[in-house]
Amino acid sequence: MKDALTATDPRETAFEEHVSADGQVEPKDWMPEAYRKTLVRQISQHAHSEIIGMQPEGNWITRAPSLRRKVALIAKVQDEAGHGLYLYSAAETLGASRDDMVDALLEGKAKYSSIFNYPTPTWADIGAIGWLVDGAAITNQVPLCRTSYGPYARAMVRVCKEESFHQRQGYEIMLQLARGTDAQKKMAQEALNRWWWPCLMMFGPPDHDSPNSARSMAWKIKRHSNDELRQRFVDQTVPQAEFLGLSIPDPDLKWNEERGHYDFGTPPWDEFMEVVKGNGPCNRQRLNARRKAHDDGAWVREAALAHAEKRRERAEAASQAA
Numbered sequence: 268m269k270d271a272l273t274a275t276d277p278r279e280t281a282f283e284e285h286v287s288a289d290g291q292v293e294p295k296d297w298m299p300e301a302y303r304k305t306l307v308r309q310i311s312q313h314a315h316s317e318i319i320g321m322q323p324e325g326n327w328i329t330r331a332p333s334l335r336r337k338v339a340l341i342a343k344v345q346d347e348a349g350h351g352l353y354l355y356s357a358a359e360t361l362g363a364s365r366d367d368m369v370d371a372l373l374e375g376k377a378k379y380s381s382i383f384n385y386p387t388p389t390w391a392d393i394g395a396i397g398w399l400v401d402g403a404a405i406t407n408q409v410p411l412c413r414t415s416y417g418p419y420a421r422a423m424v425r426v427c428k429e430e431s432f433h434q435r436q437g438y439e440i441m442l443q444l445a446r447g448t449d450a451q452k453k454m455a456q457e458a459l460n461r462w463w464w465p466c467l468m469m470f471g472p473p474d475h476d477s478p479n480s481a482r483s484m485a486w487k488i489k490r491h492s493n494d495e496l497r498q499r500f501v502d503q504t505v506p507q508a509e510f511l512g513l514s515i516p517d518p519d520l521k522w523n524e525e526r527g528h529y530d531f532g533t534p535p536w537d538e539f540m541e542v543v544k545g546n547g548p549c550n551r552q553r554l555n556a557r558r559k560a561h562d563d564g565a566w567v568r569e570a571a572l573a574h575a576e577k578r579r580e581r582a583e584a585a586s587q588a589a
Contacts, residue, residue, distance in 0.1 A: 286487050291417040294360040302486055303361050305479065306416050309488065310361075311368045314354035315379035318372075319553050321347045323387045324396060332390060339436055340393065346429045353422040360418045373558050381539060382469045384547030391444055391451075391458035397437015399459070399466045399504065405430050406500045407470060410490035438507065445511040452512070459508065460516045467531075468539040470497040476536075501529050 278297050285292070292298055321344050328344065331337040355365050371377035382400055387393060408430065411423040444455035471477055471493040483489040491499075501520075508515050519532035541547065 286415050289413075289487070290415075291420065292415055293417045301482075302488075305483060305486070305488060306419065307358055307361050307363045309483070310354050310358040310419055311363065311371075312378050312380075314351045314358065314368070315372045315377055316383065317347045317351035317354065319379045319383045319557060322553055322556055323383060323385075323549075324393055326387060327390065327393050330390070331393075336440075343397075343433050343436065346433065350426050350429070353426065354419075357416075357418040357422045361416075369561070373554070373561060375545065375554060378543065380469060381542040381547065382465050384542050384549045384553060385461065385465055386548055389454050389458060391441070391454040392461065394437045394440030394444060394455065395458035395462040397433050397435075398441050398507070399437070399462045400469070401430050401433040401437060402504060403466045403469045403500050405434060406503065407496055410496075413487075413490060415487040441511055441513075445513060455511070456513050459513050463516050464534050464538075467497055467500070467534045468536070470494075470500070472536065472539070498528055501531050505529055 279299055282292075282298060282302075292302075324340060324347075325344050328337060328340050331340050355368060358368060359365055368377065372379070382403075387396070405427060408423055408427050412420055412427060414420045414423070441455050441458075444451040446452075471480070474480055474492045474494045477493050480489065480492055484492065505515060505520065517532045519530065521530050522528075523530045542550065545551075
């Protein structure tokens with residue numbers, strides 16, 4: 268029977284002090300229920316994003332322009348599946364059920380990153396995803412290697428190493444296109460134009476409109492606010508675009524000497540909210556594809572469970588015989 272907790276509960280006070288001192292929380296440690304729920308929501312959404320994120324690039328595996336590009340893209344999509352696995356496993360350490368998390372995604376009750384609801388009409392979009400989307404992911408996720416929940420932090424160490432490879436792969440594609448023919452450079456520029464604003468919106472709404480950020484930062488689940496991460500991404504990415512010879516599609520973008528940062532325009536937040544609500548260009552397509560893959564894979568899950576049950580029965584029989 269759970270104790271009724273109050274704001275002055277000594278366990279909660281000890282927890283807050285531990286987290287404030289940069290202590291890590293492990294699965295068997297006591298934690299406030301709100302902390303656990305916040306983590307389950309964030310980690311499961313992160314896992315869903317990795318799984319859904321396989322689709323825009325998986326669509327290009329058979330159409331990649333060379334064998335080298337196909338192999339690299341296959342490896343990247345496999346990495347994303349692995350990231351989803353690590354993250355679902357991390358959420359399970361909090362008592363969450365993987366079946367429940369997956370069901371919530373398939374039923375449209377759980378969210379995933381808005382960025383994966385945009386189409387990839389050209390090969391340059393694959394480069395832009397690697398350079399910009401994975402670059403934004405790295406900006407957001409490297410601080411999560413120091414998040415207060417141990418299993419999540421440890422999972423992110425490997426995820427970030429692999430995301431760094433993905434970003435380099437994407438930037439190389441964009442570099443090759445930008446140094447190619449006029450048509451190829453135009454294709455790269457158009458991909459940058461398509462992905463720039465959705466990438467800025469990846470970090471979430473402005474801090475004053477983000478209901479969960481303050482509590483997550485107090486618990487050190489998050490280490491930086493949405494606006495801080497967005498600014499960091501802009502500052503890192505603009506020089507990279509200049510090196511490519513491509514233009515950031517923002518007339519308000521300029522270096523602010525006094526702040527030591529780039530000033531930039533306001534992302535289209537109305538569009539962001541529509542995508543989050545399920546009305547983006549590819550929301551329905553992404554979920555329908557995920558539901559079909561889940562249904563088509565039912566026989567694999569059933570076979571795995573049957574095999575596990577047979578192994579258990581054999582082990583029991585061997586134990587009794589001994």
